[in-house]
Amino acid sequence: MWTAFCRIQIQPRILVDVSKIDMSTTVLGYNMSAPIMIAPTSLHKLGHSEGEVATARAAAACNIIMVLSFTSSCTVEEVASSCNAIRFFQLYVYKRRDVSAQLVQRAERNGYKAIILTADSPRLGRREADIKNRMIAPKLKNLEGLLSTEVVSDEGSNLEAYASATFDPSLCWKDIGWLRSITKLPILIKGVLTCEDAIKAMEVGVDGIIVSNHGARQLDYVPASISVLEEVVHAVRGKVPVLFDGGVRRGTDTFKALSLGAQAVLVGRPVIYGLAAKGEYGVKRVIDMLKDELELSMALSGCPSVKDITRSHVRTERDRVQSML
Ligand SMILES: Cc1cc2nc3c(=O)[nH]c(=O)nc-3n(C[C@H](O)[C@H](O)[C@H](O)COP(=O)(O)O)c2cc1C
Numbered sequence: 645m646w647t648a649f650c651r652i653q654i655q656p657r658i659l660v661d662v663s664k665i666d667m668s669t670t671v672l673g674y675n676m677s678a679p680i681m682i683a684p685t686s687l688h689k690l691g692h693s694e695g696e697v698a699t700a701r702a703a704a705a706c707n708i709i710m711v712l713s714f715t716s717s718c719t720v721e722e723v724a725s726s727c728n729a730i731r732f733f734q735l736y737v738y739k740r741r742d743v744s745a746q747l748v749q750r751a752e753r754n755g756y757k758a759i760i761l762t763a764d765s766p767r768l769g770r771r772e773a774d775i776k777n778r779m780i781a782p783k784l785k786n787l788e789g790l791l792s793t794e795v796v797s798d799e800g801s802n803l804e805a806y807a808s809a810t811f812d813p814s815l816c817w818k819d820i821g822w823l824r825s826i827t828k829l830p831i832l833i834k835g836v837l838t839c840e841d842a843i844k845a846m847e848v849g850v851d852g853i854i855v856s857n858h859g860a861r862q863l864d865y866v867p868a869s870i871s872v873l874e875e876v877v878h879a880v881r882g883k884v885p886v887l888f889d890g891g892v893r894r895g896t897d898t899f900k901a902l903s904l905g906a907q908a909v910l911v912g913r914p915v916i917y918g919l920a921a922k923g924e925y926g927v928k929r930v931i932d933m934l935k936d937e938l939e940l941s942m943a944l945s946g947c948p949s950v951k952d953i954t955r956s957h958v959r960t961e962r963d964r965v966q967s968m969l
């Protein structure tokens with residue numbers, strides 16, 4: 645993913661008044677201080693004893709949106725009552741649909757503002773480090789009293805065994821109708837990598853799309869998500885917001901994704917690294933660094949506000965090839 649970002653150049657404009665830089669923007673009508681969101685990642689207590697509560701407090705302090713993972717260590721309610729961060733809820737659909745439905749309804753009751761359906765994981769990818777290390781299956785507090793997450797297998801990845809036992813691999817497009825029938829919240833689909841799927845997502849009436857390859861944790865040889873962002877944006881034609889994740893490590897990465905049409909980026913691993921290093925403060929530092937770098941990138945590119953960042957501020961490999969024809 646890093647090399648895919650490296651292949652995109654920034655084309656700055658000079659002599660623009662950049663004495664004030666405004667990074668603020670909105671997603672689904674919610675204001676945020678910068679077009680940066682926290683991606684859903686599971687089990688934050690593996691990184692820090694305060695888990696997602698610390699992450700959410702950092703999101704609130706930075707005034708950005710956090711997406712809580714379905715497989716979080718803290719409950720939907722604990723995170724909701726810990727601070728006033730704007731929160732979306734990421735959903736995995738289980739074979740036990742009633743369990744997923746209950747989680748959606750708890751999220752809705754507790755003030756989460758959107759459902760992010762992760763659609764790239766009918767099964768878990770083959771994660772060889774997890775197999776080698778005999779990764780443990782999560783104890784999911786959200787599911788206490790609803791479903792046992794104990795997996796009895798003493799070899800390989802228990803995470804994988806757990807996912808196979810619970811995730812519903814028959815989930816398909818028509819099930820968006822089921823999801824609509826159980827919630828009033830906007831529904832976004834995470835894991836879109838092709839224009840065909842972007843068009844299908846709009847046909848079934850989703851409220852947004854997240855271009856993502858799940859941090860390259862699912863299928864090998866899928867493209868870096870930044871390399872397909874533009875074609876998805878073209879297919880969507882502004883009808884719904886397109887968000888982006890995968891490999892955002894620098895302010896310039898955020899700038900490039902915005903130039904190619906993303907409304908905001910989501911950040912996964914850097915947030916967990918900050919959390920593991922220094923809890924809430926560590927997450928806030930990571931977000932502040934990404935914001936500071938974006939602010940400087942905007943100033944040096946001649947973009948005083950997010951809407952000033954346009955397609956002509958970047959040059960992709962395809963642009964270079966086309967200019968030679
Ligand atoms: C440790 C880890 C756990 C993750 N857990 C989830 C999850 O529970 N649900 C989900 O939709 N995506 C999950 N993801 C994928 C992220 O939401 C996101 O797509 C990806 O990490 C973005 O790339 P980045 O880490 O390069 O920023 C996870 C990623 C990581 C690294």
Ligand SMILES: CCCCC(=O)C(=O)O
Nearest residue numbers: 686715803806807858861
């Ligand atoms: C079974 C939990 C899967 C969480 C996830 O999405 C990931 O680890 O990438």
